[in-house]
Amino acid sequence: LRLGARRAHTLHFAADPDLFFPTGATQDVDVFFYAYGSEKREAAIQRMVAQPSRDLSARFVVGGARLAVDLGRADFVGPVPTSRLRHWAGRSRLNLNIVRRPHAVFSGSSCMRLFELAAMACCIVSNPIAGIEEWLEPGREVVVAPEAEPAAGRYRDLLADPGRRREIGEAARRRVLEEHTYRHRARTLISHLGKPVHR
Structure with missing residues (x-):
C-alpha cells in the first residue's frame, strides 16, 4: 500500500488433491523430512532431525539437496522429485x-509443504510458525514441536500411538479439502478481483 496499491490481499499456498492424496503404502520409515536448502533453518534441522535421530532407535530419512547441515543418523536419499514425494511421505x-526462520516468524507466511503433506493425510510435526493456526489446528490437525523442549519425546509418543497419528492425518486432510485446495484459492482471487476499488 505504501507503494501506491489501493488494495492488498494475501493468497496463501494450497494443495492439489488430485496430485497429493493418501498412498496406502506400508509405513516402514519412522520420520521423514524433505527440503531443498538448509539455510536459515539450520538450528531447527539440528533440533528436529539430527539430535532426535541420535536419541531414538527410529529410522529417519531425509531427502532433498543443498542440505549443508548435520543430519545425525538419518539416511540421506538425495533429491526427491515431486513425483516421488508421495512415495516417501506415504511410507x-x-x-x-x-x-525457514524468516517465514516462521512472519505471521501468515505459508509454505507449500504443509498443505501437500496434509492433503496426503500425513501426521505432520512442524516447527513453530506464526499464524499456523490459520490453516491447521495445532494438536488436532498438526503437531507443533516447541523450541524449548526436545523433539525426541514428542516423536516417541506419536510413534507409539498409530491411532493418534491416523486421527491427526485424517483431520488435516479434511481441513485441506474443505479450505485449502487451489480451487479455494482461485475462488478467493476471483472474489478479490470482483470487488470495487475505492480511490
Whole structure:
C-alpha cells in the first residue's frame, strides 16, 4: 500500500488433491523430512532431525539437496522429485515440516509443504510458525514441536500411538479439502478481483 496499491490481499499456498492424496503404502520409515536448502533453518534441522535421530532407535530419512547441515543418523536419499514425494511421505509415520526462520516468524507466511503433506493425510510435526493456526489446528490437525523442549519425546509418543497419528492425518486432510485446495484459492482471487476499488 505504501507503494501506491489501493488494495492488498494475501493468497496463501494450497494443495492439489488430485496430485497429493493418501498412498496406502506400508509405513516402514519412522520420520521423514524433505527440503531443498538448509539455510536459515539450520538450528531447527539440528533440533528436529539430527539430535532426535541420535536419541531414538527410529529410522529417519531425509531427502532433498543443498542440505549443508548435520543430519545425525538419518539416511540421506538425495533429491526427491515431486513425483516421488508421495512415495516417501506415504511410507513415513511422521512427516516433518521445517520452515525457514524468516517465514516462521512472519505471521501468515505459508509454505507449500504443509498443505501437500496434509492433503496426503500425513501426521505432520512442524516447527513453530506464526499464524499456523490459520490453516491447521495445532494438536488436532498438526503437531507443533516447541523450541524449548526436545523433539525426541514428542516423536516417541506419536510413534507409539498409530491411532493418534491416523486421527491427526485424517483431520488435516479434511481441513485441506474443505479450505485449502487451489480451487479455494482461485475462488478467493476471483472474489478479490470482483470487488470495487475505492480511490
